[in-house]
Amino acid sequence: MNQIQQWLQEYPLIQSIIKYLVVIAFILLCLQFIRKFLKQKISNTSVRYKSQKGIEILGYFTIAAITILYFTGSIKDFTITLGLLSAGLALTLQELILSIAGSVYIFVVKVYEPGDRIEINGIKGDVIDVDSIYTTMMEIGQWVDSDNYTGRIVKLSNAFVFKGPVYNYSQDFPFIWDEFNLPIRYGSDIELAKSIIINAAKNILADYTKASKNQWESVVKKYYIEDAILDPTLATTLTDNWVKFNLRYIVDYKKRRHTKHLLNDSIRKEIEATNGKVVLASETIELIKTPEIQIDIKNKNT
Structure with missing residues (x-):
């Protein structure tokens, strides 16, 4: 033991580094203990997640401040050292710094949070985690029809919040507009067809319409936006066929595919029950005139 103490006295730099590592290890252990404590004591998933992330960010800032103060040795050199350090890091770690800045921006401005469905940098999915560098999403779309999970977990740099638009499907207004077309054959009872489609939409979408109206009022008050029609609407167009x-x-926004299925299935059953008064159309080809074909057969002696 005496030999170790003597050796450390001969190399003060190593002694200083060991002390620094002990302090950092103690801080990390404290952070880990606090995270486990919060995980056990807080039952609400959202509050628990935000609390753990807040402790993690606080720990990073504490370690950074201790590191600068420890190696500068004086609080008066803090500003100068921080400026020189920032300039050096800005040149060598631009993407990393931008990612960390993006995480702060996401947290403060609330661009999105875990549980939101977003599209960023051409990738669409549900946010399942936001850390100091990456946003983690459960991907939807791609080779899978409609808004279904692909099973792939995507990690995306937080720096992308500064590089392009962020589409949020659920923030402030967790509803989206959707539509589909139905072809009805000429000669059908058009008024009956209208009533079938509108009644099916009103019955199936009643809860969504009511809930969206309450949400939309707060959106109109918060943003500079005109009022919108939230009830189902039907428009007709005359085509050649x-x-x-x-x-x-x-x-x-999470029930788009299932709702479309319910609407289509209900409308189909009602149309079939009209006994031919309303008929769904399909693309047909009508031959106006059959072309004349002349065949000239000549007998040749062989």
Whole structure:
């Protein structure tokens, strides 16, 4: 033991580094203990997650401040050292610094948070974690139809919040507008077809419409935006082959595919129950005139 103490006295730099590492290890252990304590005591998932992230960010700042003060040796050199350190890091670690700045921006401005469905840098998914460098998403879309999970977990640099638009499907207004077209054959009872589609939409979408109206009022008060029609609307267009019915409606952003299925299935059953008064159209080809074909056969002696 005496030999170790003597050796450390001969090399004060090593002694200083060991003391520094002990202090940092103690801080990390404290952070780990606090995170486990919060995990056990806080039952609400959202509050627990935000508390743990807050402790993590506080720990990073504490370690950075201790590191600068420890190696400068004086508080008066803190500003100068911080400036020189920032200039050096800005040149060598631009992407990393931008990612950390992006995490602070996401947290302060609340661009998105875990549980939100977003699209950023061409990638769409549900946010499942936001740390100091990366945003982690459960991907949707790609080779899978509609808004279904692909099973891939995507890690995206937080720096992308400064490089392009961020589409948020759920912030402030967790509803989206959707639509689909129905072709109705000419000669069908058009008024009956309208009533079938509108009634199906009102019955299936009643809860979404009511909830969205309450949410939309707060959006109009918060942002400079005009009021919008939240009830299902139906528009008709005359085409060469059929009457096109376009149904536009509002739906929960996570239930778009299932809601469209319910609407289509209900409308199909009601149309079949009309016994031919309303008929769904399909693309057909009508031959106006059959072309004349002349065949000239000459017998040749061989």
